[in-house]
Amino acid sequence: MWLRMRMFLLVAVLFGILYGVITGIGTWMGAGSAVTYIILAFVFLGIQYLIGPSMVAWLMKVKWVSEKESPELHRMVADLAEKAHLPKPKVGISELNIPNAFAFGRTQRDGRVCVTRGIIKLLNEDELKAVLGHELSHIKHRDMVIITLLSGIPMVLYWVAWSVMWGGGARRQGGSYAALIGVGAFILYFLSNLLVLYGSRIREYYADLGSVRLGSMPQHLASALYKLVNGNAHLTNREELKRVSAVRAFFLNDPARAWYEVKELSQIDRNRDGAIDYDDLMALRQKNVRLGTADKLMELFTTHPNMLKRIKHLSTLTV
Numbered sequence: 001m002w003l004r005m006r007m008f009l010l011v012a013v014l015f016g017i018l019y020g021v022i023t024g025i026g027t028w029m030g031a032g033s034a035v036t037y038i039i040l041a042f043v044f045l046g047i048q049y050l051i052g053p054s055m056v057a058w059l060m061k062v063k064w065v066s067e068k069e070s071p072e073l074h075r076m077v078a079d080l081a082e083k084a085h086l087p088k089p090k091v092g093i094s095e096l097n098i099p100n101a102f103a104f105g106r107t108q109r110d111g112r113v114c115v116t117r118g119i120i121k122l123l124n125e126d127e128l129k130a131v132l133g134h135e136l137s138h139i140k141h142r143d144m145v146i147i148t149l150l151s152g153i154p155m156v157l158y159w160v161a162w163s164v165m166w167g168g169g170a171r172r173q174g175g176s177y178a179a180l181i182g183v184g185a186f187i188l189y190f191l192s193n194l195l196v197l198y199g200s201r202i203r204e205y206y207a208d209l210g211s212v213r214l215g216s217m218p219q220h221l222a223s224a225l226y227k228l229v230n231g232n233a234h235l236t237n238r239e240e241l242k243r244v245s246a247v248r249a250f251f252l253n254d255p256a257r258a259w260y261e262v263k264e265l266s267q268i269d270r271n272r273d274g275a276i277d278y279d280d281l282m283a284l285r286q287k288n289v290r291l292g293t294a295d296k297l298m299e300l301f302t303t304h305p306n307m308l309k310r311i312k313h314l315s316t317l318t319v
Helices: 002-029 031-059 071-083 117-122 125-140 143-166 169-173 175-213 218-233 238-243 245-250 255-266 278-285 293-300 307-316
Strands: 062-064 090-094 101-104 112-116
Touching: 002 143, 002 175, 031 062, 031 101, 031 143, 031 245, 071 090, 071 125, 090 117, 101 125, 101 245, 112 117, 112 125, 117 125, 117 218, 125 143, 125 175, 125 218, 143 175, 175 218, 175 293, 175 307, 218 255, 218 278, 218 307, 238 245, 245 255, 255 293, 255 307, 278 307
Parallel strands: 090 112
Antiparallel strands: 062 090, 101 112
8 A cells, every 4th residue: 555655646746846847937938838848748758658569579579479389478477467357468588688577568458578588597487477477567557658657757847947948948038047947947857757766666566566466475576586686697698788778677677786786685595595485585574674875876766676675575575
């Protein structure tokens, strides 16, 4: 419930910021100018929404597979979709060696779930099912639509700030006031970007919870995340990481942060078997997780939660 409440409050704050800025700028510059920014932003978002799935599939080298080609993967996805009361998503395998998984699509009926070749080799069946449950939860919660919509707010604020300061608004309306308003809009653009990233991190926690609600044990998802961090940290193909840099937000975890995460997660794996079991998770549940200043700052600018905090949250779901 607290995750959903945070998301509602975040949406309210972001749209409150947008409403306040557009109302103020509209009064100062003219309503027509303010409406133009909103229309332009959502035209671009509409184009992104329409072509986004095709772009993700191309960047991730996705091959759509039939039940005959990958019966176990289809069976797990079908079972989870039934539990989630969703139409069965399209199933794909990415030819990338980066161990990971992702989901995307315009609507629940257009859902697509993909795993990489790397993750299939890395995880056992329980761990893979927990990962797929996480991805189906993203589809169930309509996360792609929500984050795309929220992303339009910083875009509008950026255009407002740019137009006021350098687009002629300053010359027409008075330089000093325009500069002040432009700086204010840039500050709000920066803050709203941070809020959108915060929203993305909330969606990851919510999808983790969704995986557990679909029947996966928290330790299976925690173990999968631990293995992904280790696998991502030891990647040698840097070209693949560059290829997917623009769409890392779709992944279960951020491969670019794996080197920072692998050391702090090793302390959870007490018996050093390369996995996180029930006892490891229960031991973590009893500990207070405190991040250093650098880790807190790093998390502010990322789409995924700090991994230690994320696995700590999974420990609270363990019964």
